[in-house]
Amino acid sequence: MRVSTKGRYGLRALVDLAEHETGKAIPIREISERQNISEQYLEQLFATLRKAKLVKSVRGAHGGYMLNHEPEDITVADIITTLEGPIAPVDCVIEDDFCNYVDKCVIHGLWAELADAINGVIENMTLADLRDKAVKEKKNSKKVKQEKTEAK
DSSP states (O other): OOOOHHHHHHHHHHHHHHHHOSSSOBOHHHHHHHHTOOHHHHHHHHHHHHHTTSEEEEOSTTOEEEESSOGGGOBHHHHHHHHHOSOOSSGGGTOTTSOTTGGGOSSHHHHHHHHHHHHHHHHHOBHHHHHHHHHHHHHHHHHHHHHHHHHO
16 A cells, blocks of 8 residues: 555645744745645645645635644645545455455455554544654754754
């Protein structure tokens, strides 16, 4: 199971949006520049996220995107499943009629347990959690740079 660029870039973009939110819409160009993701690709992702009501768009000179909910109320699972679909290591965990062998399959339990573990993590981690980690890492990075500069 792999999360595609849709899921990875969409998650990065929403963490960026949460981190820089000031109550005003943030232009997609700014997110694009900070995250090094093309504006066109972000527009596609944000269209999907808007349809799922995770973000809202603001038109006009001061237009852009805003979160439609508080970061604490948006889980990583909300974002990933909106962009990727259900998360599972194999299709038989998602689709009941996928395999005729599922009743006799010893390994099916392993796949189901793995899917539950993955989904448990992403359902319990919020956009606020990731935003807070990003802010903390940036502060630590600035502190290390400052210490190196002062040591010279």
